[in-house]
Amino acid sequence: MKIAIVGCGNMGMAFARAFLKFDLVKKEDFLLVEKSTERQESLQSFQPGVLTGLIGPQIGEYDLVILSVKPQDFAAVGTALARVVQPTQVILSIMAGIPMKTIQSTLQHQRVIRAMPNTPAMLGMGITAYAASPEVDIQQLRKIENLINATGRSVFLEDEAQLDAVTALSGSGPAYFFYLVKAMVEAGKQMGFEESVATLLVKQTMLGSYHLINNADKSLDELIKAVASKGGTTEAALQHFEEGTLGLTLAQGIHAARKRATELSKS
Numbered sequence: 001m002k003i004a005i006v007g008c009g010n011m012g013m014a015f016a017r018a019f020l021k022f023d024l025v026k027k028e029d030f031l032l033v034e035k036s037t038e039r040q041e042s043l044q045s046f047q048p049g050v051l052t053g054l055i056g057p058q059i060g061e062y063d064l065v066i067l068s069v070k071p072q073d074f075a076a077v078g079t080a081l082a083r084v085v086q087p088t089q090v091i092l093s094i095m096a097g098i099p100m101k102t103i104q105s106t107l108q109h110q111r112v113i114r115a116m117p118n119t120p121a122m123l124g125m126g127i128t129a130y131a132a133s134p135e136v137d138i139q140q141l142r143k144i145e146n147l148i149n150a151t152g153r154s155v156f157l158e159d160e161a162q163l164d165a166v167t168a169l170s171g172s173g174p175a176y177f178f179y180l181v182k183a184m185v186e187a188g189k190q191m192g193f194e195e196s197v198a199t200l201l202v203k204q205t206m207l208g209s210y211h212l213i214n215n216a217d218k219s220l221d222e223l224i225k226a227v228a229s230k231g232g233t234t235e236a237a238l239q240h241f242e243e244g245t246l247g248l249t250l251a252q253g254i255h256a257a258r259k260r261a262t263e264l265s266k267s
């Protein structure tokens with residue numbers, strides 16, 4: 001399969017590297033379109049078939065075009081792409097917020113898949129939800145699904161509208177996790193630990209706890225209860241979190257992310 005990637009930043013290249021790792025695409029079958037000259041220089045070591053700064057007619061020769069520019073750049077990219085895209089090509093957009101119908105009308109092109117991955121895709125441990133326009137045929141859909149699965153797990157959505165909520169939950173989710181880890185490491189430092197020791201304590205706690213969620217036959221409430229002894233330390237912390245409405249604040253943040261995705265759809 002020949003793949004063009006427009007916007008070769010964090011996510012575009014996470015996808016490219018995952019496809020390579022599983023031998024789904026050869027290096028020479030990539031066309032990388034990247035505006036930033038600094039990024040272009042670092043992309044040379046990737047040795048793609050073609051590396052360019054401009055969207056040109058050669059894009060029409062690729063089976064799949066991945067749109068991985070920021071949503072705010074889509075207007076400019078879409079206008080250029082509309083001139084060169086060919087009817088049988090598939091467009092795979094990972095841009096937050098931009099609806100399928102906007103992509104279709106801007107590009108005057110029907111075969112569009114809209115997906116929302118997250119950064120663990122870099123390790124093949126991401127989760128991507130995606131929806132497809134009916135014009136994408138089943139063979140094309142299966143091939144794209146294989147590609148997405150090289151980046152981790154995937155969920156097919158019948159209802160594209162759910163993608164803004166996916167963006168808020170799992171698309172942005174890694175940043176929430178890192179934020180929590182950072183806050184815990186800071187607390188460890190305040191209690192006198194070296195950063196490396198605090199980081200080790202927190203990281204291994206997160207890893208072990210993740211595996212407990214997956215393997216212990218207990219609900220989240222039961223898992224919490226198993227840690228929080230009556231009148232003990234955990235209870236003291238949880239009570240403080242409740243008083244500060246930490247859970248509510250987290251939920252409100254996630255709703256704010258979803259609202260922003262909807263705003264981006266109008267950019």
Ligand SMILES: NC(=O)C1=CN([C@@H]2O[C@H](COP(=O)(O)OP(=O)(O)OC[C@H]3O[C@@H](n4cnc5c(N)ncnc54)[C@H](OP(=O)(O)O)[C@@H]3O)[C@@H](O)[C@H]2O)C=CC1
Pocket residue numbers: 006007008009010011012033034035036039053055068069070071073076077094095096116117118119171172
């Ligand atoms: N980062 C994440 O966790 C996730 C991001 N996404 C989505 O993926 C998309 C990309 O995000 P991310 O990889 O983080 O962003 P990056 O900024 O890392 O990458 C986007 C790249 O596209 C380049 N670009 C801008 N305009 C053009 C153009 N006309 N032609 C070619 N390249 C261009 C940018 O250059 P320059 O910097 O010079 O503008 C930049 O290098 C976004 O739409 C985002 O919503 C989805 C899921 C997760």
Ligand SMILES: O=C(O)[C@@H]1CCC=N1
Pocket residue numbers: 096167171172
């Ligand atoms: O912050 C953003 O807009 C993108 C979408 C999901 C993760 N990063």
